[in-house]
Structure formats: C-alpha cells, structure tokens
Amino acid sequence: MAGKGRSARPEKTAAQLAAAASHLLDWYDRAGRQLPWRRHWPELAPPYLVFLSELMLQQTSVTAVIPYFQAFVRRWPTIEALADADQAEVLEAWAGLGYYARARNMHKAARLIVARHEGRFPEQPEQLCALPGIGPYTAGAIAAIAFDQPAPVIDGNIERVLARFYHLDTPLPALKKQLVTPYSRLLPDQRRSDFPQALMDLGALICTPARPDCAVCPLARDCSARQLADPSILPVKPAKKAKPTRQGRALVLLDGQGRAALIRRAGKGLLGGLPGFPSDGWDRSPPEPLDRILEGLEARILPAKVRHTFTHFHASMTLCLAEAGGADLPAGWFWAVPEETGLPSLMKKIWQASQTGQISD
DNA sequence: GAGGCGTGGAA
DNA sequence: TTTCCAAGCCT
Numbered sequence: 259m260a261g262k263g264r265s266a267r268p269e270k271t272a273a274q275l276a277a278a279a280s281h282l283l284d285w286y287d288r289a290g291r292q293l294p295w296r297r298h299w300p301e302l303a304p305p306y307l308v309f310l311s312e313l314m315l316q317q318t319s320v321t322a323v324i325p326y327f328q329a330f331v332r333r334w335p336t337i338e339a340l341a342d343a344d345q346a347e348v349l350e351a352w353a354g355l356g357y358y359a360r361a362r363n364m365h366k367a368a369r370l371i372v373a374r375h376e377g378r379f380p381e382q383p384e385q386l387c388a389l390p391g392i393g394p395y396t397a398g399a400i401a402a403i404a405f406d407q408p409a410p411v412i413d414g415n416i417e418r419v420l421a422r423f424y425h426l427d428t429p430l431p432a433l434k435k436q437l438v439t440p441y442s443r444l445l446p447d448q449r450r451s452d453f454p455q456a457l458m459d460l461g462a463l464i465c466t467p468a469r470p471d472c473a474v475c476p477l478a479r480d481c482s483a484r485q486l487a488d489p490s491i492l493p494v495k496p497a498k499k500a501k502p503t504r505q506g507r508a509l510v511l512l513d514g515q516g517r518a519a520l521i522r523r524a525g526k527g528l529l530g531g532l533p534g535f536p537s538d539g540w541d542r543s544p545p546e547p548l549d550r551i552l553e554g555l556e557a558r559i560l561p562a563k564v565r566h567t568f569t570h571f572h573a574s575m576t577l578c579l580a581e582a583g584g585a586d587l588p589a590g591w592f593w594a595v596p597e598e599t600g601l602p603s604l605m606k607k608i609w610q611a612s613q614t615g616q617i618s619d
Numbered sequence: 620g621a622g623g624c625g626t627g628g629a630a
Numbered sequence: 631t632t633t634c635c636a637a638g639c640c641t
Contacts, residue, residue, distance in 0.1 A: 315637040322627070322636080356625025359639075393639045413637045431620085458637060467635075468630080498634085499622095528624070569624050603626060 270424070270443075274480045278423070279446040279453065285476035286456035289463065293320065294327055299452050305379035305404040306337045312396045312403075313364045317357060320462070326355050337379075340365065341372040346522075349531050350600025358530055358602070363391025381405040402454050408445060410438045411454035415461025420444075421493035422465060425482030429494040503572040506540025508564075509548055509557070510612040513582050517593040518609070521546065528568070534605040536591065540573045547588060548578075555580040564611050566604040573604060579612055 270278075295311035297303045310330055314323040329351060334340040340348070345365050352361035367389040371379060379400065380386050386397035394412075401407035412420075412434055420426070420437050423444075428436055445453055464475045470489050472478050483489035511519040520533045528541050538545035560577040567573075587593070596609040 312637065317624090317636055317638055318626080319628080319636045354626075356627090357638085359624065363639080391639070395638060399637070411637090414635095415637065454637090462637085530624090567626085569626090570622075 270480060275444050276446065278477050278480050279444055281476035281479070282456050282460065283446070283449055283452060286452060286459060290456060290459050291320070291463075294324060294331075296455070299449055302406060302451055303404055305400065307331065308400050308404040309337075309367075309379065310364075312399050313360050313391060314355065316360055316396065318355065322355065326352070337368050337377055338372055341368040345531065350533070353532060353600035353602055354606075356603075358532060359526075360391055362525075362531060366390045367392060379404065381407060383407065383409040399454065403451050406451045408442070408450050410441045411457075412437050412441055413458060415458045415465075416441070416454065418467065418493055419457055419461045419465045419477070422470070422483035422489050423477055423481050425486075425492070427492065427494055429496055431496075433493055499570075501567070501571050503574055504540045505574050505576070506537055507548065507576040507578060508535045508537035508608050509546075509551065509578045509580065510535055510608065511551075511555070511580050511582055513593055516595055518596050519582070519587055519591050520594050520596070520599065521591055529602050529604070532602050532605075533594070533599050534601065535608050537575070540575060551588065552578060552580075554585060555583070560611065560615065562611070562615075564604075564607050566607055575604070575608060577608060577612055 293311075295303055295307040311323065311327055314326055314330075330340075333351065334343060343365070345362065348365045349358060349361050352358060355361075370389060371377060380389075381401060381404075383394075383397040383401045386392050386400050387394060392400070394410075398409040398411040399413075401409040402411050417430070417434055417437060420440055421433060424440050426433060426436065426440070460475070460477070464471050465477075468490055472481070472484055472489065475481065478484050481489075483492050486492075509519070513519075519536065521536050522533050523529050523531060524543055525531050527543065536546040536548060536551070538548055557578040557580040560579065564575040564577060565572060566575070596605075601609065
C-alpha cells in the first residue's frame with residue numbers, strides 16, 4: 259500500500275487552505291475568463307447551458323467549443339427543444355467537434371430529462387451521473403456550477419493544479435481518484451460554484467502543462483511544487499503508445515449535379531451515426547461493396563492520398579473519383595450535396611481533395 | 620485498468 | 631513533420 263503517491267510534504271493547515279482558496283477566488287474575479295455559459299456570482303448559470311457546455315468541453319478546447327455552443331443555443335434554446343430534435347440533425351450540427359458519442363449521449367440525456375424529470379435537471383451528482391454521457395467529472399461540474407453543490411469537480415486542469423499544490427506523484431490516471439479529499443479540503447463554504455471554474459481557469463491560464471507561470475500564481479505561496487526546479491514534472495504521465503497508420507480507400511461518386519453518393523455510418527463506434535463517403539480498409543466496420551461498384555465505373559485514382567489522424571491511428575486514404583452512369587445506388591446509399599451536409603473532418607478533407615486535387619494534410 | 624473514441628492549434 | 635494535447639466517458 260505504501261510507496262505510491264505519497265506526499266513528501268507536510269499536511270497543509272486549515273488556515274493555509276482557506277487563504278489559498280481566498281487568493282484563488284480573488285484572482286478569478288480579476289483574471290477569470292468571460293465565457294458565454296458563465297454568470298457572475300451570486301447568479302448561477304442556467305443548468306441547460308452548463309450541461310451543453312460541459313458535454314462539449316470534454317477533451318475539447320474552449321476556443322473550439324464557443325462557436326458550437328452559440329450555434330446549439332440559438333438552434334435549440336431549451337432542453338425541450340433539444341429533446342425534440344432528430345439525432346441525425348444533432349450529429350450534423352456537432353460535425354467537426356469530434357467524439358461523436360458525446361452528441362449521441364447528450365441527445366439521449368436530454369430526452370431522459372424531459373421524459374423522466376419533466377425537463378428539470380437533477381441537482382445531485384449521483385442522479386446526474388446516471389444519465390448517458392455524464393460521468394463523475396461532468397456530474398460534479400453541473401451540480402457545482404449550476405446548483406452550487408459541494409460536489410468534487412476534478413478534470414485534467416484541476417488534477418494538474420492539485421498534483422502540484424499538494425505535491426502528489428501518483429501517475430495518471432490513478433491520481434484522479436485520490437484527489438477527492440484534497441479537493442474537498444480546499445473547497446470553501448462560499449462560492450462553491452465559482453471555485454472549480456477558478457481552478458480550471460488557473461490550470462488553463464497559469465498552471466499550464468508545460469510552462470507554469472508561478473510568479474503570478476495565486477496559489478504559489480503554499481504550493482508544494484513551487485520549490486521544485488521544474489514544477490511541470492507533475493503530474494506524472496504514463497508513456498504513450500505509437501499510432502499505427504491504416505490504409506483505406508474512399509469513393510467520390512458524382513451525379514453531375516453537384517451531388518455525391520453518401521452513406522450513413524453505423525450508429526456506434528468510429529464516426530458513428532455520421533454521413534460519409536463509401537469507404538473501406540481504414541476502419542473496423544463492414545466494408546462497403548466498393549469493388550462491385552467500381553467494376554461498372556471508369557474511376558480515376560487520385561495520385562496523392564488524404565491523411566487524417568484519429569485518437570489512436572492515422573488514416574491514409576486513396577481516392578477513387580467517378581461519375582454515375584445512371585445506375586441505381588446500392589441500398590443505404592443516397593445522393594446529397596456535401597457542402598450542405600454535416601460531414602466529419604476526414605470526409606470534408608476527402609471532398610475537398612476530390613474537388614481541387616489538392617491534398618491539404 | 621486499458622483501450623476506443625476526433626479535432627485543430629500550438630510547440 | 632511530429633508530438634502533445636483540451637473542462638472525459640464507456641466498455
């Protein structure tokens with residue numbers, strides 16, 4: 259039991275922790291970010307806006323999220339409106355943001371909240387955690403930010419800040435479970451809604467992964483990593499695996515009227531539920547019958563390949579271009595204008611390359 | 620616990 | 631060009 263994740267530093271006193279939290283909130287008032295889903299204490303952000311922003315912010319940067327957040331709020335201003343939408347239109351509005359299971363789960367959660375909770379968000383983290391797409395972090399974030407609950411909120415930023423502040427050297431990802439008590443000790447009685455947002459802003463702006471700016475950090479006085487030559491060694495990260503490259507091919511079949519043949523991908527897994535060009539070889543889904551289709555066409559093969567990187571592999575795609583001769587499309591294929599369809603990024607690159615002959619990536 | 624699951628911007 | 635991510639969740 260002993261030996262992993264010990265703090266080499268003495269316990270911090272209640273007075274030290276209270277002062278640190280106070281400095282943090284003062285800094286937040288001065289330097290915290292203005293974000294479209296945020297409100298000023300004592301006003302709390304509407305739960306629907308917190309829900310929407312938190313789902314979008316999972317593993318995704320603030321700058322990427324803001325335009326999507328604005329578009330979603332404009333198009334679906336309430337949880338009821340989102341619940342009434344079709345999954346396909348939600349997915350296409352999400353296209354480009356990535357991790358599409360978030361969109362599928364968010365839509366399911368919206369329907370559950372409307373059907374089972376009369377459109378009112380649960381306020382306790384345990385109830386929130388039961389909804390699809392909402393795990394320990396997001397449940398705590400909604401409970402704390404929208405309802406001022408004293409729930410633990412531990413994301414990657416807060417994990418990093420606390421690992422340094424308390425000098426905890428348990429390697430990721432095991433560290434996160436050990437941070438619940440340290441977080442709760444630092445959490446003040448007042449402004450429990452602002453506190454996690456302040457810690458996250460601190461992690462994003464000051465206590466950054468590579469170059470923490472300790473000189474201006476409001477937690478520096480009692481930070482246990484401050485005395486390290488290089489505080490950025492914390493938290494301890496696991497070694498990463500190399501990404502393989504998978505070869506694939508895609509068919510851009512045109513009808514001569516600006517439309518292309520598309521398919522809707524299977525509902526789960528990679529790019530699940532999204533539209534795309536018929537393709538094979540690069541994913542683990544059943545291959546489209548490309549050979550049979552290509553036999554009846556005079557397809558041109560583009561010399562350059564389209565490359566795209568996913569979380570755990572690189573895809574290198576060969577493009578086949580052809581004009582339809584009037585034959586029927588295979589079952590499940592349909593004609594659509596690619597520019598007017600919410601395509602994921604790989605498919606956008608394929609379309610772009612097919613039209614210009616230029617390979618951007 | 621480990622692996623699947625996107626994307627585009629920064630270093 | 632390659633690496634490293636950025637407010638995780640699900641299986």
